Amino acid sequence: MKPIVLNPKTEKKRALYLQIYDQLKEQILQGEAAAGEKLPSLRILSKNLEVSITTAELAYNQLLVEGYITSRPQSGYYVAQITSIQIGPSAEKSPLLYDIRDYTLEGSPYLYDLSCFDFGKWKKCAAKVFNEYSHLLLFESDPQGEAALRFEIAKYIYGSRGVTADPDQIVIGAGTQQITSHLSRILRKMDIHHVALESPGYLPVQRQFEDGGFSISHIPVGRDGIDISRLPVNIPSAVYVSPSNQFPTGTVMPVGRRYQLLDWARANRSIIIEDDYDSELRYFGKPVPALQGLDDSGSVVYLGSFSSTLFPAVKISYMVLPPELSAIFSKIKDQYTQTCSKAEQLTLAFFMEDGYYYTGIRKLRNLYAQKLQTALSAFSRWGSDFVSTVDTRSGINLTIRVCTNKTADTLSSLARDLKLQVIPLSQMSEADSRPGDAGAPSGRKTSERTIHDLIFYYNQVPLADLETYIRALLDSWRA
Numbered sequence: 001m002k003p004i005v006l007n008p009k010t011e012k013k014r015a016l017y018l019q020i021y022d023q024l025k026e027q028i029l030q031g032e033a034a035a036g037e038k039l040p041s042l043r044i045l046s047k048n049l050e051v052s053i054t055t056a057e058l059a060y061n062q063l064l065v066e067g068y069i070t071s072r073p074q075s076g077y078y079v080a081q082i083t084s085i086q087i088g089p090s091a092e093k094s095p096l097l098y099d100i101r102d103y104t105l106e107g108s109p110y111l112y113d114l115s116c117f118d119f120g121k122w123k124k125c126a127a128k129v130f131n132e133y134s135h136l137l138l139f140e141s142d143p144q145g146e147a148a149l150r151f152e153i154a155k156y157i158y159g160s161r162g163v164t165a166d167p168d169q170i171v172i173g174a175g176t177q178q179i180t181s182h183l184s185r186i187l188r189k190m191d192i193h194h195v196a197l198e199s200p201g202y203l204p205v206q207r208q209f210e211d212g213g214f215s216i217s218h219i220p221v222g223r224d225g226i227d228i229s230r231l232p233v234n235i236p237s238a239v240y241v242s243p244s245n246q247f248p249t250g251t252v253m254p255v256g257r258r259y260q261l262l263d264w265a266r267a268n269r270s271i272i273i274e275d276d277y278d279s280e281l282r283y284f285g286k287p288v289p290a291l292q293g294l295d296d297s298g299s300v301v302y303l304g305s306f307s308s309t310l311f312p313a314v315k316i317s318y319m320v321l322p323p324e325l326s327a328i329f330s331k332i333k334d335q336y337t338q339t340c341s342k343a344e345q346l347t348l349a350f351f352m353e354d355g356y357y358y359t360g361i362r363k364l365r366n367l368y369a370q371k372l373q374t375a376l377s378a379f380s381r382w383g384s385d386f387v388s389t390v391d392t393r394s395g396i397n398l399t400i401r402v403c404t405n406k407t408a409d410t411l412s413s414l415a416r417d418l419k420l421q422v423i424p425l426s427q428m429s430e431a432d433s434r435p436g437d438a439g440a441p442s443g444r445k446t447s448e449r450t451i452h453d454l455i456f457y458y459n460q461v462p463l464a465d466l467e468t469y470i471r472a473l474l475d476s477w478r479a
Contacts, residue, residue, distance in 0.1 A: 001033045006049055016051055020059035028068050028079055039069060039077040111419045111469070113462045115367065117311050118360060125350040129343055141342035143333040145172025145318065149345045152352040153304070153318055160280060160358075162293035163302055165320040171329060174340040175315045176275070176305055177208050182336070183273065183301060183319065184212035186328050187238055192271065194237040198226055200428035202247050202275065205240060221246055225253030228260050231268075238271040244279035244288045248399065248428050248455050250392025258291050265299035271325075275303045280361055282394040283369035298322035306348065308396055308459075309361055316340055316348060368396065368459060371466055375458045378470040387474065396459035399425065401451055404477060408452040414476045420461065420469060425453035 004023045006016055014022070027033040040048065045056040060077055063069045070080050129137075144150070150167040157163040173179040187195075195209045199218035206216060219230045219239070226241050241261070243253035253261075265272050274291045282288065292302040302320040310316075321329060351357050372391070375398060379389050390399040402411060408424035415422035461469055 001027055001037070001039075004049060006051070016049075017055045017058035017062070020045075020049070020051075020056065021062045024059065024063060025066075025068055028063075028082070033079045035079050035081040037079045038075075039079065041076055109416070109419065110421050110457075111461050111465075113460050115462070116364065116459065118356070121354075121356045121360075122310075122347065122351060125354065125356070126343070126347045128350055129346045133346060136346065137343055141338035141340065141345065143336050143338050144329070145170065145338065145340065146342060146345040146349065148349040149352075150318075152349050156352060156357070157290075157302075157304065157320070160287070160361075161276065162289040163320060164293060165302070168330075169321050169323070169326045170318055171321060171333075172316065172318045172338070172340055172345065174317070175307075176202075176303060176317045177204055178339055179303060179317050179319050180205050180208040181212070182329065184209060184214065185332060186321070186325050187214075187271065188212070189328050189332075190236065190271075190325070192236045192238055194232060194235065196231055196237060196239040198241060198246065200248055200425060201240070202242075202277070203428060205275075209240075221249055221251060223251055224257050225251055226261075228257065228264055231264055232270075233264075233268055236269045236271075238273055239265075240273045240275065241291075242275040242277045242279075243291050244276055245282070245392075245394050247275075247277050247395075248397065248425060250390070250394055250399070252288055253291075255294075258294055261291070262295060262297070262299060266297050270299070272300045273303065274300050277305070278308050278395045280309060281365060281368055281396060283365060283372060284393050292320065295322075298324055301325065309357075309364065310348075314344060314348070316344060367463065371458045371461070371463055372398065374463065374466045375456070375470060378467040379474070382471045383474040383478075386478065397455050397457045400454050400456050402454060402477065403449050403451050405449050406477065407450075408454065411452060411454060411477055415456075415473055418469060418473055418476070420473055421457040422473075423455045423457075425455060428455075 002023075004020055006019050008016070024033070024039075033039075039045075039060070042053050042056045042060065045051075045060075046053045049056070060069065060071075064071055064077070068080055068082070069077050071077055147167065149172060150170040153170055153172075154165050154167045157165065171179065171182060173182060187193075193214055194217070195214045196217045196219050197206055197209075198221050200221065201218075209216060217230075217232065219226050221227075225243055225246060226239070231237075231239055239261075241253070243258060243261075245252065261272060264270065272291065272295075276290055279290070280287050290302060292300040300322065303317065304319070305317040306314055307317070348357075372393070376389055376391055379387050379400060386403045388401045390401070392398065404411065406414075408426060412422050412424055458466060
């Protein structure tokens with residue numbers, strides 16, 4: 001064995017016993033201390049290194065716990081037999097891959113608008129949780145979600161969306177995908193193994209159903225919503241729809257089509273999964289009532305989320321289960337833990353109870369309506385020669401059609417360079433969303449150009465800057 005050399009000046013960074021441990025471990029790994037070789041006794045080691053016996057013992061105990069050495073009663077410490085050691089370049093000590101001291105909080109990849117949400121009021125509600133109800137945080141959250149938040153949600157969605165629900169029918173989760181995982185388990189227990197999805201539509205949900213072992217079919221979306229004649233018949237199944245503000249087209253399913261969909265569900269013992277995505281962000285008249293309010297047969301599962309109406313990072317979503325499905329979940333819920341922060345659930349409950357959520361929605365509608373009109377005007381003014389828009393007067397984005405010789409992927413990349421979020425509509429359709437297709441043309445050919453349908457998100461761009469950024473975007477696309 002080579003002699004051990006300690007450096008007392010580095011003790012603040014690395015304790016003496018760890019310096020001993022480091023050097024002995026390195027010698028063992030490099031084969032410089034042979035298997036079975038006896039190590040110096042604690043007394044001899046402490047004397048040679050001029051350290052206390054306690055320091056020497058701490059080093060040996062750490063090596064002993066990790067299996068680098070063995071201890072024999074009345075005999076001493078010996079190098080362990082480690083057969084997997086390979087001496088050579090691969091065994092050389094590699095530098096740290098990451099130094100925590102180099103960590104910095106990265107900026108947003110996109111523009112942001114702090115006027116979209118009142119964080120001061122959210123902070124006030126969070127302070128109430130930590131100051132007055134901190135004892136509740138010492139226990140895990142209910143797998144179904146906090147009762148206080150479920151009560152506030154039930155009260156709010158009845159008044160704003162016409163959804164009738166008892167708080168016991170509501171399940172809270174960390175985002176739509178987790179909610180969908182719970183729903184998948186319930187559907188399998190109902191012997192439902194097929195799910196129909198809108199095309200184009202919200203593909204991350206499809207991944208959840210595929211992972212759950214469901215067969216998938218894609219139903220095209222027209223001006224009146226999903227084509228009901230294409231839905232499966234004579235087998236129990238589920239259909240995932242967003243009838244009040246279809247993503248990403250923004251179409252609204254008329255009431256006649258809604259009753260047809262309910263009739264289909266009753267006739268085929270099937271379930272309608274209603275995703276009420278951005279339904280409250282409608283900028284003319286009143287928001288369209290939810291499909292669930294028309295259901296009298298327990299066929300509709302209602303999904304809601306706070307990502308667009310609060311802020312995306314909050315990741316609180318919920319579903320309202322019909323009585324039959326709610327009874328199934330009650331039997332299995334204790335097998336799972338709640339992944340949504342209890343502190344954030346309680347903060348949101350107070351945020352809604354104090355009326356901040358409702359007033360925030362009203363301000364958001366007004367702000368987003370101005371942004372939408374500004375965006376439509378800017379695209380018309382600066383890009384009418386090769387860009388047209390589809391105004392659905394709702395949501396947080398609009399569809400634009402670009403006639404260009406560039407690919408949809410290139411257009412999206414140029415927007416990202418300006419910190420604008422633009423997504424090819426083809427990525428919302430399963431046929432065009434497989435790996436390797438991202439840069440392929442996504443639209444219709446016209447002479448030497450292609451018409452690409454893109455989704456432009458205007459919600460996070462500050463209103464005062466929106467026209468300037470759209471003009472810069474059009475200039476980069478036209479170049």
